[in-house]
Amino acid sequence: MKILDRAVEDSVAPGAKPRPGQAMMLKDLVEAMLDDGHGQAQAEGPTGVGKSFVYLTVAAAAMAARSERSVVSTESLALQAQIVDKDAPVIAAACEAVTGFRPQFAVLKGWSNYVCTQATVDSANDMLDRLGRTGDAEPKALSRKFDKAVADKGKMLFGEQKERADVLAWALRQAVGAGDPRVTGDKNAYPGNMNDSMTWDSVSVSSADCIGADRCVFADECLPRAAKARAAEADVVVTNHHLLAVQAANDVPVVIGSKTLGEFHHVFVDEGHGLPQIVRSQGAVEISSRAVLSLARAVGKVLDDRETSVKNWMDAGAGVAQYVNEDLKEKAQRIGGRDTVLRLGEGQEPLESSFAVVDRWLTEAVEMLKRAAKSNSAPAAEIGLKRARGRVEGMKSALDLVSEHKPGAARWVEVVTPHPRATDQTKYPVVRYTPVDVAGMIRRSLWTREMTEEELEAVGWSEQSAPVEEESSAPEGPKPRVPLTSAVLSATMPPGFGRQVGIRAPLRKYPSPFDSAYGSSVLFVPRAVDQADLQALGSSAYGKFKFDTAKHRAWALRHMIDLVEANGGSALILAATASSGKEYAAALKSAARGRWDVLSQWDGVALRKQVAAWKADRASVMVGTRSLMTGVDAAGDTCTLVVVDRPARAASNPVDDARVEALVANADMDKWAADRFCYVSDASLLLEQSAGRLIRKVSDSGMLAVLDPRLLKAGPFSYPEPTRRMYLDTLHRFETKISVPEAAHQWLRNQQARHAGAQAS
Ligand code: SF4
Known part of the structure; x- marks a missing residue:
């Protein structure tokens, strides 16, 4: 606890204390770690609770007190970088101040995320050949020749060829700089744009395609090997779900149990809700x-x-x-x-x-x-x-x-x-x-590891002691495995998530530091009760008057335009599908009449740049779909209105249908309950994550508008009650709820007046 106290003081202000949720989570993770070293934990810590400080503290303390190493995994390369560059240095300094020991953190990415000198030299020589120039086998001389050739003949290169030449020139400089600790050859460090996925392939190889250190003349300066060696030396290795998924889907020791990386004792999976889907994709x-x-x-x-x-x-x-x-x-x-x-x-x-x-x-x-x-x-x-x-x-x-x-x-x-x-x-x-059912793969590959030779010897296990099949002389039976401390953490967890990842520990939920921010915000769900609304939203099918999602798009757009108008821009619009998002973006652009910019993820600009432009301009509006429901973090006045057209329930698909069938067969659920457990639960998670875009710090406030009248009990288009409850449960933190459009518009105008007044004073 002292490490966390110190880290919070160092990063916030002298005298600052960990949030209640942080202290509770720390206690639970430490208990899991101390439970014979292989307990389990499942933690739902809402956004802002400070989860990363907690698990990094536990990992640092495990090394300081017990010489035990940890793996931390998160969903994306960007989050990996944030942990290592921002949070880990604070924890390392706090740990050193408290214990005298400074833990080392290192990033671990896939082999092909780093420049391969051999592939780069081959590709650069190929390109020089095409430009009619002679190449070189040595990276430094080749880099000089390459730069000169591109300067002389660059006009001959267009589009993908130009992009490839730029990447090759950069990769050659990385290869030349190998050995300098500031030169990593990491794809993320490339300063330009890369639109063609084949471009990076010309300067990298997967670990399976690497010809091996004994055969490669560049092995001593190999950048992927250097990155792996740094991870092998580290006390805490920060990786991503993709690498863990490769391990789980193929049952190969990519991280846990890797001989090169060495032994690990604890695994912390942040944003763990995404792991099963990544394992499924990896095995597809x-x-x-x-x-x-x-x-x-x-x-x-x-x-x-x-x-x-x-x-x-x-x-x-x-x-x-x-x-x-x-x-x-x-x-x-x-x-x-x-x-x-x-x-x-x-x-x-x-x-x-x-x-x-x-x-x-x-x-x-x-x-x-x-x-x-x-x-x-x-x-x-x-x-x-x-x-x-x-x-x-x-x-x-x-x-x-x-x-x-x-x-x-x-x-x-x-x-x-x-x-x-x-x-x-x-x-x-x-x-x-x-x-589809990946729990067993995850449990076996990520929450346990094979015993080392010494451990096998210590427990007296040998090939001969394994059970032997009667008819065969070959020894049978897997080697015994050692469980690790396994903690899965997320801001939002779907119901029954432990079953999907093979974690038995019950789900613990921790208090949000943003309760008062949600208290001063509102949830708006427009009602649809008059005849005009009913005609605008419903159509007759098979003798029944039913909600029509195609018609809903136009109805939602009208509400959307009114809300953005009342708020004077400053909004994030999240569409259930890309096609509706494109339509909303076009209509909102023309309705803005130049008073504020309307940006979208379909404008042909890299999403990262588009989001940065939106955040930099307080009045601008950003339109997107799923990737923005989870990946946007705009605190303050840029985002005082979040509009969701409807819960993004996935269309019926074979993978989720198979998940439903497996639940009916194995979990004693009826078809409807199993359907909710998969389709509705996934959509609820996205809805909760979308709502979370509104409040990113304690002082934030605003309106979340979910333009789906089926969430209201009154009216002819209500969702089935268990589904409706499931969606509304994810929005329970909003104390004030509005269903009358005029009241919502007035609330937004008042909010804007308050903001203007605060800025003037
Ligand atoms: S050892 Fe493998 S990854 Fe490294 S430079 Fe050689 S071929 Fe590329």
């Missing part, structure tokens, strides 16, 4: 004719297509793609009615005619790539061959996953519309697989 795979053709091209690039076997294999690719397409097309034809996908169940084989053909074709590719790797030892070729082999093996395992029914996973066939910029605009069928 697909097969289509386009994927087959793209793989054929990638393999063809690294093999010598003058060789007969390679040529034959590539020619066969078109036939294999055709087989896959015909198989999937036949399944896609069964999609009908209101369905947009064909879910696959037990015994349903999406590639029944083509499986063997694809499998053979892929096996052949692996053999050719193995042979090529044996006969070609140039590092540049080796990276390309490894990349290609990784893709082939990835498709091989995808083929197995999409073909076999497994409980806890979803498989389906759907028809994909190509990206508008794609040259071929023909729609094509695809089969997809996604793990």
Whole structure:
């Protein structure tokens, strides 16, 4: 507690005390840590409570008192940077002042987030070749030649080529500076814009594609290796959910149990509500004719297509793609009615005619790539061959996953519309697989680790002591694992979240420091009771007069324009879908008549820049959808009005449908309860996060408008009561509620007058 006290004093003011929620959370996390070193905790700490100070304090204290290392994970690279650059130095200084020991913190990102010198040298030489200049094998000389060539011939480079040249020039300087602790080669440190995702690929490799320290001539100055080495030395490693998800989805020791990174004792997952979805995405795979053709091209690039076997294999690719397409097309034809996908169940084989053909074709590719790797030892070729082999093996395992029914996973066939910029605009069928129930994967991979050799020896475990299958002489049974202290924290937790991540500890909720700010703010939900509203919102379907979400868009827009007008701008508009958001942005721009700027996430400007411009201009209005519901932090007068058109319930989709089915089968829930548990609960979480955009500090106040009359009990369009309650529960912190539009407009005008008066005085 003394470390936290000191950190709060250092960061706030002398005499400042931790918030009540911080003190309570600290006690709970310490208890989890002391529970034989492997307790669990599930903490809901509202925004502003100061969670990061709490878990960093626990991690620092664990090292100072018990020499125990921790992993901290958060949702994004930006949050990772914020923890390491802003919060960790305060905690490290406080820990040193209290205990005399200064813990070391380090960031851990994926291998491909850092410049690979070998890939950069290869790509820069390729580009020089195309510019008609000679290259160099040594980064310093190459960097000079490259800069000169770009200065002389830069006019020949346009669009993606120009972007790639800029990134290569920067990456070469990073490679030259390797060894200087200020030079990290971190993608985040690149000062320019990168619009083409292929650009970064030209200067980086994944850990699987790296040719290895024993083979690489740049291994001593390798930037990804240096980053990993810093993490291995650190007491507290700050990583992101993506890396943890790679570990959980593939059951490989990327972080926990990694021999290079060393032993960890505690795991703290901040913004943990996002983890299951990231694990699902990480485990998702697909097969289509386009994927087959793209793989054929990638393999063809690294093999010598003058060789007969390679040529034959590539020619066969078109036939294999055709087989896959015909198989999937036949399944896609069964999609009908209101369905947009064909879910696959037990015994349903999406590639029944083509499986063997694809499998053979892929096996052949692996053999050719193995042979090529044996006969070609140039590092540049080796990276390309490894990349290609990784893709082939990835498709091989995808083929197995999409073909076999497994409980806890979803498989389906759907028809994909190509990206508008794609040259071929023909729609094509695809089969997809996604793990749905990921609790077991998370529990096994992240909350426990395999015992080390010494620990195995200490408990007397050996390969022979494992249970042995009667018919087999091979030892069977997994090595024993050690549980870690596992704490999942979030500002908002969906109901029953512990079950999704395999945490048994009950959810603890901590008081918000923003109660008085919510007390001086209001929630506005417009009612729809008169005939005009009913006609504007409803339509008849199947003999029933029902709420029509398409018509609601125009109705919500009228309210939105009135509210923004009454507030004089200074608003954040959050749309349930991108298409409605674009429509709102266009209408609000024309309604503003130049009195305030209306910015949106569809203006073709990087979102980061757009949000910065909105925050810098008090009267401006920002329009966006899901990414702004969770990722915007504008305290003060910029954001005194947050408008949400309606809860962003996801459209029916195979993954969430499979989650619902799993709950009905395994958790003794009826279909409606399970549906609420998945779809409504996810939408509630987004609604709560959207509401949280309004109050970012104790002195904030304003209005949250949710333009969905179904939230009100009165009127013909109410949500089913359990759903309505679930949504309203997320908004319970607003004490004052308004449903009459004129009263809402007046409240906003009064607020603006108060703000103007405060500024004048
Ligand atoms: S060791 Fe791997 S990542 Fe490092 S420079 Fe060489 S190829 Fe690139």
